[in-house]
Amino acid sequence: xxxxxxxxxxxxxxxxxxxxxxxxxxxxxxxxxxxxxxxxxxxxxxxxxxxxxxxxxxxxxxxxxxxxxxxxxxxxxxxxxxxxxxxxxxxxxxxxxxxxxxxxxxxxxxxxxxxxxxxxxxxxxxxxxxxxxxxxxxxxxxxxxxxxxxxxxxxxxxxxxxxxxxxxxxxxxxxxxxxxxxxxxxxxxxxxxxxxxxxxxxxxxxxxxxxxxxxxxxxxxxxxxxxxxxxxxxxxxxxxxxxxxxxxxxxxxxxxxxxxxxxxxxxxxxxxxxxxxxxxxxxxxxxxxxxxxxxxxxxxxxxxxxxxxxxxxxxxxxxxxxxxxxxxxxxxxxxxxxxxxxxxxxxxxxxxxxxxxxxxxxxxxxxxxxxxxxxxxxxxxxxxxxxxxxxxxx
Amino acid sequence: xxxxxxxxxxxxxxxxxxxxxxxxxxxxxxxxxxxxxxxxxxxxxxxxxxxxxxxxxxxxxxxxxxxxxxxxxxxxxxxxxxxxxxxxxxxxxxxxxxxxxxxxxxxxxxxxxxxxxxxxxxxxxxxxxxxxxxxxxxxxxxxxxxxxxxxxxxxxxxxxxxxxxxxxxxxxxxx
Numbered sequence: 348x349x350x351x352x353x354x355x356x357x358x359x360x361x362x363x364x365x366x367x368x369x370x371x372x373x374x375x376x377x378x379x380x381x382x383x384x385x386x387x388x389x390x391x392x393x394x395x396x397x398x399x400x401x402x403x404x405x406x407x408x409x410x411x412x413x414x415x416x417x418x419x420x421x422x423x424x425x426x427x428x429x430x431x432x433x434x435x436x437x438x439x440x441x442x443x444x445x446x447x448x449x450x451x452x453x454x455x456x457x458x459x460x461x462x463x464x465x466x467x468x469x470x471x472x473x474x475x476x477x478x479x480x481x482x483x484x485x486x487x488x489x490x491x492x493x494x495x496x497x498x499x500x501x502x503x504x505x506x507x508x509x510x511x512x513x514x515x516x517x518x519x520x521x522x523x524x525x526x527x528x529x530x531x532x533x534x535x536x537x538x539x540x541x542x543x544x545x546x547x548x549x550x551x552x553x554x555x556x557x558x559x560x561x562x563x564x565x566x567x568x569x570x571x572x573x574x575x576x577x578x579x580x581x582x583x584x585x586x587x588x589x590x591x592x593x594x595x596x597x598x599x600x601x602x603x604x605x606x607x608x609x610x611x612x613x614x615x616x617x618x619x620x621x622x623x624x625x626x627x628x629x630x631x632x633x634x635x636x637x638x639x640x641x642x643x644x645x646x647x648x649x650x651x652x653x654x655x656x657x658x659x660x661x662x663x664x665x666x667x668x669x670x671x672x673x674x675x676x677x678x679x680x681x682x683x684x685x686x687x688x689x690x691x692x693x694x695x696x697x698x699x700x701x702x703x704x705x706x707x708x709x710x711x712x713x714x715x716x717x718x719x720x721x722x723x724x725x726x727x728x729x730x731x732x733x734x735x736x737x738x739x740x741x
Numbered sequence: 742x743x744x745x746x747x748x749x750x751x752x753x754x755x756x757x758x759x760x761x762x763x764x765x766x767x768x769x770x771x772x773x774x775x776x777x778x779x780x781x782x783x784x785x786x787x788x789x790x791x792x793x794x795x796x797x798x799x800x801x802x803x804x805x806x807x808x809x810x811x812x813x814x815x816x817x818x819x820x821x822x823x824x825x826x827x828x829x830x831x832x833x834x835x836x837x838x839x840x841x842x843x844x845x846x847x848x849x850x851x852x853x854x855x856x857x858x859x860x861x862x863x864x865x866x867x868x869x870x871x872x873x874x875x876x877x878x879x880x881x882x883x884x885x886x887x888x889x890x891x892x893x894x895x896x897x898x899x900x901x902x903x904x905x906x907x908x909x910x911x912x913x914x915x916x
Contacts, residue, residue: 454863
């Protein structure tokens with residue numbers, strides 16, 4: 348079965364929630380406790396290089412998770428375009444990270460380890476969690492004071508291979524190299540400063556690591572990047588597009604709100620096409636849209652994994668067939684139901700009270716996020732916070 | 742305490758735990774199409790709690806009001822369920838290894854109240870900072886790190902930079 352199962356409709360929403368309890372949440376908590384991270388002293392010890400288990404566990408988890416994510420995609424078992432990939436907000440993440448590290452050294456926990464520690468009866472963890480609540484509420488209640496900074500530095504889904512201009516597999520190899528190097532280096536420093544490392548690396552283990560790295564290097568340069576996204580090309584021909592489950596992204600023709608969601612979910616790989624006349628295009632269009640004719644669009648070829656969003660002036664029966672033709676070649680294409688006329692009140696003009704009322708608060712919040720991505724620059728409102736991760740299945 | 746758990750493997754306990762957490766993350770990717778995380782749930786809980794106590798303030802907050810939008814159950818999200826599982830998993834592991842005990846863990850040179858005060862201060866900073874980073878060490882650094890997200894790697898590096906920079910000032914708490 349091709350995952351993510353909750354998004355392809357293989358498992359129900361209820362099942363998805365119960366699987367979050369077990370095995371996912373359960374194993375998460377189990378391994379946090381077994382790694383010793385429910386003890387604040389052990390977590391804090393990393394900052395004195397007295398016990399570097401924390402980064403070693405983190406680096407190992409990152410490497411395993413990375414190999415699993417891209418490996419499943421490589422073998423056609425996971426449609427990576429439907430996995431929620433974290434967006435990058437450069438400045439806020441750097442500043443947040445620094446402050447987070449300060450808090451971690453003072454408090455001896457991060458949120459995950461503190462919650463896990465509460466379950467083992469540690470009262471310092473309970474107080475830390477109360478602090479996390481208070482810090483969260485300070486952020487939320489004084490949000491206008493830092494809203495501007497919070498929303499700055501938006502880089503979309505921005506991955507290391509784009510940053511390094513490398514293929515995906517070589518990038519993964521570098522991450523493995525970094526993880527192994529950093530783990531061994533930190534362990535060396537622990538031994539140097541504290542002389543308390545119980546397990547010295549045996550020659551057998553060193554040889555094992557060397558052989559694994561060497562073979563990973565060879566593999567890394569053999570796999571082309573497109574191979575990791577092959578499934579997105581074949582998904583169309585497997586009849587996965589038009590199945591009737593509720594996900595709006597499964598439709599060929601989408602309403603304005605779903606059009607925004609398409610861009611929101613796939614903003615890293617969406618190309619937008621305006622199929623109206625150049626004169627109409629000049630008077631206003633979605634940000635980043637390119638003005639071409641329907642037949643030009645039908646003849647275009649796209650890189651694997653590309654998402655295409657196309658709109659005409661109003662309802663256009665030909666658009667549906669153009670979009671379907673694109674899907675035949677494996678492009679994830681969408682047409683906007685009702686065309687530009689329908690998009691206008693959502694993304695071109697300021698949001699009216701009537702629209703706000705008809706949508707409800709949650710959808711308006713989502714709409715504001717989408718507007719920040721696709722409204723023309725001049726008319727776009729100040730971007731609003733991203734929809735809460737807790738309730739919105741991304 | 743360290744000796745109470747023995748897992749025989751060519752690698753040490755941290756690597757085995759890391760592999761376990763990595764596999765947990767892969768399960769989340771494959772089953773739910775998302776990563777694991779904690780602060781998404783704590784934020785929803787904090788917003789709900791404040792909404793009970795101070796409904797007006799919470800509804801007027803552009804940030805927190807998203808979490809308590811009418812017609813949705815703020816505590817019905819995937820991350821909340823995952824958090825319940827996390828509590829159970831940690832509880833079972835502690836029970837099985839004899840770590841289940843009501844206590845305050847602290848360094849040798851600090852009293853209980855001092856430790857609790859610093860835990861509260863640290864927690865407040867972490868909760869505040871996690872909002873700017875859109876996640877914590879698990880939800881942002883580890884999951885984003887596995888997804889090769891540039892922001893996650895920046896966050897990860899900065900967390901350690903901030904921690905190492907602070908360590909000297911709080912050394913009496915831990916050493």
